[in-house]
Amino acid sequence: MEPWELHAWHADFLDACNTHDLERIREHLAPGVRRAHLPGGAEAWIADLAELFHAFPDWRWKRIQVVAEDDRIAVHLRGSGTHVREFRGIAPTRRRVNVAEFAMHRVEAGRIAETSGTEPHELLAQLR
Numbered sequence: 001m002e003p004w005e006l007h008a009w010h011a012d013f014l015d016a017c018n019t020h021d022l023e024r025i026r027e028h029l030a031p032g033v034r035r036a037h038l039p040g041g042a043e044a045w046i047a048d049l050a051e052l053f054h055a056f057p058d059w060r061w062k063r064i065q066v067v068a069e070d071d072r073i074a075v076h077l078r079g080s081g082t083h084v085r086e087f088r089g090i091a092p093t094r095r096r097v098n099v100a101e102f103a104m105h106r107v108e109a110g111r112i113a114e115t116s117g118t119e120p121h122e123l124l125a126q127l128r
Contacts, residue, residue: 003068003069004068006066006073007066007073009028009073010066010068010075013028014077016028017049017061020049020053020057020059022046025045025049028110029042029046029111030109030113032113033045033113034113035114036116036117037116037119051088052081054085055085056083056087059080059081060081061077061078061079064076064077064078071106071107071108075101075102075103075105076100076101076102077101077102077103078098078101079098079099079101079123080096081097082095083095087127090127090128093127095126095127097123097126097127098126099126102118103115103116103117
């Protein structure tokens with residue numbers, strides 16, 4: 001994909017994430033997507049997002065910066081939401097959290113084949 005195509009592709013992916021449309025998100029993921037330090041596969045990624053969206057029903061990401069080159073896209077996002085249901089064993093705090101997120105995706109045939117990025121340590125720290 002050309003850089004401009006990756007930017008448009010990511011805008012669509014981010015819209016799917018911000019509307020919590022798990023089926024549309026799945027369309028952007030290769031079935032065997034590799035995730036650094038996390039269980040691989042699209043189903044594991046979808047399960048993680050379903051857990052996040054359940055605990056933070058107003059969760060949204062704001063795009064800060066996107067850099068695309070060849071088959072790679074680097075993104076800097078701000079994620080935020082209100083913790084209203086249990087999340088990873090933490091009872092609802094009603095706190096509004098706001099975290100910086102960074103990710104590097106390798107896109108193959110319009111789907112994320114490989115990804116690495118920040119882990120939820122900052123999010124969990126804001127809940128404790």
